[in-house]
Amino acid sequence: MVYGKLGSPGSQPPQPEPLPDQFQHDGATSKPGSIRRSRLKVILAFGLTLLLAAAVSVTLLVELRSKASDKSAFHRKPTQAMSRACSKTRYPSLCLDSLLDFPGALTASDSDLVHISVNMTLQRFGKALYVTSEIGYLQMDTRARSAYDDCLELLDDSVNQLARSLTSVGPSPESPGGSTQDVLTWLSAALTNQDTCTDGMSEVNGAVKDQMLTRLKDLSELVSNCLAIYSASSGNGDFSGVPIQNRRRLMDVSPERHEFPKWLSRRERALLDMPVAAMQADIIVSKDGNGTYKTISEAIKHAPEHSDRRTIIYIKAGRYEEKNLKVGRKKTNLMFIGDGKGKTTISGGTSVFDHVTTFHTASFAATGAGFIARDMSFENWAGPSKHQAVALRVGADHAVVYRCNIIGYQDTLYVHSQRQFFRECDIYGTVDFIFGNAAVVFQNCSMYARKPMALQKNTITAQNRKDPNQNTGISIHACRILPTPELEASKGNFPTYLGRPWKMYSRTVYMLSYIGDHVDPRGWLEWNATFALDTLYYGEYMNYGPGGAVGQRVKWPGYRVITSPVEASKFTVAQFIYGSSWLPSTGVAFLAGLSV
Numbered sequence: 001m002v003y004g005k006l007g008s009p010g011s012q013p014p015q016p017e018p019l020p021d022q023f024q025h026d027g028a029t030s031k032p033g034s035i036r037r038s039r040l041k042v043i044l045a046f047g048l049t050l051l052l053a054a055a056v057s058v059t060l061l062v063e064l065r066s067k068a069s070d071k072s073a074f075h076r077k078p079t080q081a082m083s084r085a086c087s088k089t090r091y092p093s094l095c096l097d098s099l100l101d102f103p104g105a106l107t108a109s110d111s112d113l114v115h116i117s118v119n120m121t122l123q124r125f126g127k128a129l130y131v132t133s134e135i136g137y138l139q140m141d142t143r144a145r146s147a148y149d150d151c152l153e154l155l156d157d158s159v160n161q162l163a164r165s166l167t168s169v170g171p172s173p174e175s176p177g178g179s180t181q182d183v184l185t186w187l188s189a190a191l192t193n194q195d196t197c198t199d200g201m202s203e204v205n206g207a208v209k210d211q212m213l214t215r216l217k218d219l220s221e222l223v224s225n226c227l228a229i230y231s232a233s234s235g236n237g238d239f240s241g242v243p244i245q246n247r248r249r250l251m252d253v254s255p256e257r258h259e260f261p262k263w264l265s266r267r268e269r270a271l272l273d274m275p276v277a278a279m280q281a282d283i284i285v286s287k288d289g290n291g292t293y294k295t296i297s298e299a300i301k302h303a304p305e306h307s308d309r310r311t312i313i314y315i316k317a318g319r320y321e322e323k324n325l326k327v328g329r330k331k332t333n334l335m336f337i338g339d340g341k342g343k344t345t346i347s348g349g350t351s352v353f354d355h356v357t358t359f360h361t362a363s364f365a366a367t368g369a370g371f372i373a374r375d376m377s378f379e380n381w382a383g384p385s386k387h388q389a390v391a392l393r394v395g396a397d398h399a400v401v402y403r404c405n406i407i408g409y410q411d412t413l414y415v416h417s418q419r420q421f422f423r424e425c426d427i428y429g430t431v432d433f434i435f436g437n438a439a440v441v442f443q444n445c446s447m448y449a450r451k452p453m454a455l456q457k458n459t460i461t462a463q464n465r466k467d468p469n470q471n472t473g474i475s476i477h478a479c480r481i482l483p484t485p486e487l488e489a490s491k492g493n494f495p496t497y498l499g500r501p502w503k504m505y506s507r508t509v510y511m512l513s514y515i516g517d518h519v520d521p522r523g524w525l526e527w528n529a530t531f532a533l534d535t536l537y538y539g540e541y542m543n544y545g546p547g548g549a550v551g552q553r554v555k556w557p558g559y560r561v562i563t564s565p566v567e568a569s570k571f572t573v574a575q576f577i578y579g580s581s582w583l584p585s586t587g588v589a590f591l592a593g594l595s596v
Contacts, residue, residue: 076100078096078099078100079105079106079107079108081108081109081110081112081113082096082099082100082105082106082108082113083096084110085099085110085113085114085117085229085232086099086225086229088228088229088231088232089224089225089228089229090221090224090225090228090467091221091224091225094218094221094222094225095117095225095229098120098124098218098222098225099113099116099117099120102116102119102120104116110233111233113229114169114229114230114233115166115169115170117225117226117229117230118162118165118166118169118187118226118230119166120222120226121162121222121223121225121226122159122162122163122165122166124218124219124222125155125158125159125162125190125219125223126159128155128215128216128219129152129155129156129159131215132151132152132155132212132215132216133152135148135208135211135212135215136148136152138207138208138211140208141355142354142355142356143203143204143355143356143357144204144206144208144209146200146355146356146357146360147197147200147201147203147204147208147212147357148208148212149360150196150197150200150357150359150360151197151200151201151212151216154193154194154196154197155193155194155197156329157189157190157193157329157367157395158189158190158193158194158223160329161186161187161189161190161193162186162187162190162223164178164182164186165178165183165186165187165190165230168182168183169183169230180234181471181578183230183234184227184230184231184234184471185397185418185419185439185471186397186418187223187226187227187230188227188417188437188439188467188469188470188471188472189395189397189417189418190223191220191223191224191227191466191467191470192416192417192437192464192466192470192472193417194216194219194220194223195220195437195464195466195503196359196416197216198213198216198220199357200357200358200359201213201216203357220466224467224469227467227469227470228469231469264372264398264400264582264583264584264585264586264587264588265310265584265585265586266584266585266587267310267585267587268310268335268372268585268586268587269584269585269586269587269588270587271310271312271335271337271586271587272372272374272400272402272586272587272588273587273589274587276314276337276339276375279312279314279337280312281312281313281314281337282303282311282312282313283299283302283303283311283312283313283314284313284314284316285298285299285313285314285315285316285320286316286318287316287318287320288316290316291314291316295320295322296313296315296320296322296325296346297322297325299313299315300313300325300326300327300331300334303331303334304331305330305331305332306330306332307332307333308332308333309333310333310335310370311333311334311335312335312337313334313335313336313337314337314338315336315337315338315339315344315376316338316339316344317338317339317340317343317344318344318345319345319347320344320345320346320347321346321347321348321363322346322348323348325346325348325363325364325365326362326364326365326366326367327365327366327367327368327371327396328367328368329367329368329369330368331368332368332369332370333368333369333370333371334366334368334370334371334372335371335372335373335374336371336372336373336374336376337374337375337376338373338374338375338376338377339375339376340375340376340403341375341376341377341403341404341405341426342377342405343375343376343377344375344376344377345376345377345378345379346363346364346376346377346378346379347363347377347378347379347380347381348362348363348364348379348380348381348391349363349380349381349382349389350362350363350380350382350389351380351382351386351387351388351389352386352387352388352389353382353386353387358388358390358411358414359390359393359414359416361380361382361388361389361390361411362380362390362391362392362393362414363378363379363380363390363391363392364378364391364392364393365392365393365394365395366393366394366395366396366399367394367395367396368396369396369397369398369399369418370396370397370398370399371394371396371399371400372399372400372401372402372586373400373401373402373404374402374403374404375402375403375404376404376405377404377405377406377407378391378392378404378405378406378407379391379405379406379407379408380407380408380409380412381408382408382409383409384409384410384430384450384452384453384456385453386409387410387411387431388410388411389408389409389410389411390408390411390412390413390414391406391407391408391412391413392406392412392413392414393414393416394414394415394416394420394438395416395417395418395438396418396420397418397419398418398419398582399418399419399420399421400420400421400422400423400583400586400588401420401421401422401423401425402422402423402424402425402586402588403423403424403425404422404425404426405425405426405427405428406425406426406427406428407427407428407429408428408429408433409429409430409431409433409450409452410429410430410431410432410433411429411431411432411433411435412427412428412429412433412434413427413429413433413434413435413436414435414436415434415435415436415437415438415440415474416436416437416438417436417437417438417472418438418439419438419439419440419577419578419579419582420438420439420440420441420577421440421441421443421573421577421579421583421588421590422440422441422442422443422445423442423443423444423445423588423589423590424443424444424445425442425445425446426445426446426448427445427446427447427448428448428450428484429448429449429450429458429460430449430450430451430452430453430456430458431452431456431457431458431459432459432461432462432500432502433447433449433458433459433460434447434460434461434462434474435461435462435463435464435502436463436464437463437464437465437466437470437472437503438472438474439471439472439473439576439577440473440474440475440577441475441477441571441572441573441576441577441579442474442475442476442477442479443477443478443479443573443590443591444478444479445476445479445480446479446480446482447460447476447479447480447481447482448482448483448484449481449482449483449484449487449496449518450484450486450487451484451486451487451490451494452494456494457494457495457496457497457525458487458494458495458496458497459496459497459498459499459500459525460481460496460497460498460499461474461476461498461499461500461508462499462500462501462502462506462527463499463501463502463503463506463507463508464502464503464506465503465504465505465506465507466503466504466505467505468505468535470505472507473507473508473509473537473571473576474499474507474508474509475508475509475511475571475572475576476508476509476510476511476513477511477512477513477571477572477573477591477594478511478512478513478591478595479510479513479514480513480514480516481498481510481513481514481515481516481519481545481547482514482516482518483496483516483518487518488518491517491518495520496518496519496520497519497520497522497523497524497525498510498515498519498523498524498538498540499524499525499538500524500525500526500527501526501527501531501532501533501536501538502527503532504531504532504535504536505532505535505536505537506532506536506537506538507536507537507538508537508538508539509537509538509539509540509541509562509568509571510539510540510541510543511539511540511541511542511543511562511568511571511594512541512542512543512544512594512595513543513544513548514543514544514545514548515543515544515545515546515547515548516545516546516547517545517546517547518547519547521547521549521551521552521553522552522553522554523540523550523552523553523554523559524538524553524554524556524559532558533556533557533558534556534557534558535558536556536558536559537558537560538556538558538559538560539559539560539561539562539567539568539571540553540560540561540562541561541562541563541567541568542568565594568594569593569594572591572592572593572594573590573591573592573593574592574593579592580592
């Protein structure tokens with residue numbers, strides 16, 4: 001079996017069932033025509049990105065170059081400002097070398113270097129996207145093609161996130177863009193994207209892997225350095241040794257208010273409580289032909305791109321199984337509404353046994369900002385023996401999933417990146433069934449552990465925060481941790497744990513939640529021996545139920561029983577995902593603070 005994630009550190013737990021020999025190769029290739037079209041799109045996107053970078057940077061670089069005109073071209077000694085900036089990074093030598101090569105850096109002030117570091121990182125990612133697209137013609141087996149396609153998509157997303165960050169940290173105070181919290185989210189997501197790309201490539205062999213690793217060299221380290229420089233410049237505070245967020249702007253929120261965070265407009269708040277019959281949908285999907293389209297993929301295709309207006313897609317009751325179903329980055333502010341849990345179902349059965357990456361197994365994926373799903377089910381029916389098989393993957397910023405079922409076994413829900421909120425959802429799985437590196441809050445949800453395969457252990461979460469400056473983590477607040485009836489009947493044979501650390505700075509908290517007695521008294525499970533036990537942040541605050549007792553919990557340096565409401569509040573909707581600024585517009589009920 002494949003018990004861990006792709007690219008996991010160290011050795012894995014005992015593997016009772018190895019993958020078949022044919023897992024790595026099946027000789028599949030792609031069509032040259034489609035590759036040429038994809039490459040052209042990438043080249044055009046890269047050109048637009050460079051134009052954006054040039055437009056944002058021209059004021060600063062002209063000024064810096066004029067100051068540097070009397071400097072020797074061979075002057076390579078770092079300035080004090082560069083040394084200060086790079087001393088705050090995890091890769092200081094790379095930081096100095098990369099800045100020394102960038103025009104204007106030798107005469108830049110501390111604040112100028114924030115902009116320059118983002119600009120330099122954007123240009124390196126843009127170049128990587130361009131040169132990576134050049135090898136699309138190579139023959140690849142199915143798994144290599146899957147990993148390669150992941151990297152292209154993720155690099156493209158990262159270029160977009162870095163370009164938005166560059167606009168926000170531009171030299172002009174009037175530069176349009178996002179807040180400090182936005183920039184932290186986008187930079188954190190760019191680092192997560194690169195981590196996902198390299199994880200997928202780690203399971204590939206041959207020329208494609210070698211060429212990709214050459215083209216992707218230093219990208220993770222560069223964006224990590226960029227994130228560290230920006231975090232330090234914006235006054236990032238450290239909370240008990242683990243950064244939570246940068247200078248939080250206190251939200252004007254009443255703790256008694258039970259609404260969705262303010263990132264959703266008043267109209268969207270109404271939409272989330274409005275009966276379907278009273279709703280004016282823009283697109284209706286119905287398998288029987290009594291709608292706008294018969295398939296969800298057609299509805300997505302015809303939805304507007306880059307829209308600031310909410311587009312409502314009503315999906316009538318039925319079971320929809322469509323290949324590669326995804327709301328891409330350009331499809332913003334889409335809202336999917338079904339006829340209820342178990343009535344409208346998006347399903348699929350793709351798993352890693354189909355020779356694709358975990359990222360590629362999702363029955364449904366959403367990366368377009370502002371995505372909302374309400375009253376429907378997402379399922380991957382591949383089964384426990386097929387290992388990683390994602391039902392729902394979300395990488396959309398300001399995403400909301402409300403009153404939905406998410407059903408699978410291993411790796412059911414992939415909360416990949418950016419800011420997300422789940423409310424009144426039922427999530428079913430076995431191994432690592434909530435995993436990823438978003439900043440995500442679950443409220444009033446039920447997490448159901450299922451009966452796994454023989455010799456397996458259930459782990460509810462596997463959070464993969466890789467860098468201490470990422471503003472990411474999993475917060476499970478006022479939820480219910482329960483077994484399915486099948487597991488309840490044999491829970492003594494299958495221990496369940498609250499989570500295990502996928503990456504070095506894994507961060508997960510459970511607060512004010514009911515925990516059943518199927519959860520092992522130790523609470524948490526090691527990933528591999530002592531890996532990450534002193535760098536993770538795992539916390540529990542005032543949980544209850546037979547599994548909520550903390551007396552026999554693990555004694556890891558990074559585990560803590562949270563006793564301070566101030567500390568616990570760092571993981572609420574208002575403070576962890578800044579939900580009070582965007583959730584109210586969705587209309588979904590939420591608790592901004594710890595309790596009523």
